[in-house]
Amino acid sequence: MFITFEGPEGSGKSTQIKMLLERLKQEKIPYTKTFEPGGTPLGQEIRKLLLHRPEPMAERAELFLYAADRAEHVKTVIKPALERGEVVICDRYYHSTMAYQGYGRGISLELIRNIMDIAISDAEPERVFLIDVPVEEGFKRIKTSGRDKDRIESEALSFHQRLREGYLEMAQKEEERFLVLDGTRSPEEIHEKIWDEVKRCL
Ligand SMILES: Nc1ncnc2c1ncn2[C@@H]1O[C@H](COP(=O)(O)OP(=O)(O)OP(=O)(O)O)[C@@H](O)[C@H]1O
Numbered sequence: 273m274f275i276t277f278e279g280p281e282g283s284g285k286s287t288q289i290k291m292l293l294e295r296l297k298q299e300k301i302p303y304t305k306t307f308e309p310g311g312t313p314l315g316q317e318i319r320k321l322l323l324h325r326p327e328p329m330a331e332r333a334e335l336f337l338y339a340a341d342r343a344e345h346v347k348t349v350i351k352p353a354l355e356r357g358e359v360v361i362c363d364r365y366y367h368s369t370m371a372y373q374g375y376g377r378g379i380s381l382e383l384i385r386n387i388m389d390i391a392i393s394d395a396e397p398e399r400v401f402l403i404d405v406p407v408e409e410g411f412k413r414i415k416t417s418g419r420d421k422d423r424i425e426s427e428a429l430s431f432h433q434r435l436r437e438g439y440l441e442m443a444q445k446e447e448e449r450f451l452v453l454d455g456t457r458s459p460e461e462i463h464e465k466i467w468d469e470v471k472r473c474l
Pocket residue numbers: 279280281282283284285286287288413414417455456457458459462
């Protein structure tokens with residue numbers, strides 16, 4: 273089973289993944305937890321370019337860097353884990369690229385989808401947990417945590433608002449794949465919804 277977590281910055285993805293992993297551990301269900309960008313040694317190099325290189329970058333160069341990271345990740349981490357029969361949990365996947373590069377930067381969704389198909393071959397997530405929060409709320413949380421903003425997080429508020437709307441639109445179009453969670457609820461409440469759904473699917 274392949275599960276991805278999506279949502280705007282600071283929506284609570286890492287928090288929910290941690291809670292889910294604890295639950296899987298208790299239930300003795302084997303899993304692999306991974307993330308993008310940067311879930312492989314090559315991906316770590318690409319992540320540095322994507323998030324911390326200060327110079328501007330062509331939108332399509334950025335898109336291909338995400339695709340390269342993903343292709344390596346699918347081949348060396350995600351597919352082997354699925355073949356071992358593990359539950360694979362990935363913090364961000366190609367819906368992030370659709371949201372950020374598509375809805376955020378304005379690259380055509382069809383073009384992105386075609387490139388993503390090449391990068392993932394057939395590694396489609398069965399369930400996408402979309403944690404939705406108002407953009408300001410996510411940023412307030414990041415600010416409170418005291419962490420510095422990276423290159424993408426430093427984009428204008430309107431960019432983040434577009435991608436939030438984009439996520440919700442994708443969830444509407446792919447209702448059977450997405451579960452939208454209200455990220456303003458307590459972590460425990462959100463976790464119970466996620467766990468119910470995972471149990472149902474296992
Ligand atoms: N449901 C919640 N209600 C209130 N605060 C929360 C909730 N979930 C997480 N937080 C807090 O919000 C902050 C961001 O959470 P977290 O790191 O899990 O988000 P994220 O989606 O992984 O963020 P990023 O996009 O930066 O990876 C943390 O300080 C976390 O403790």
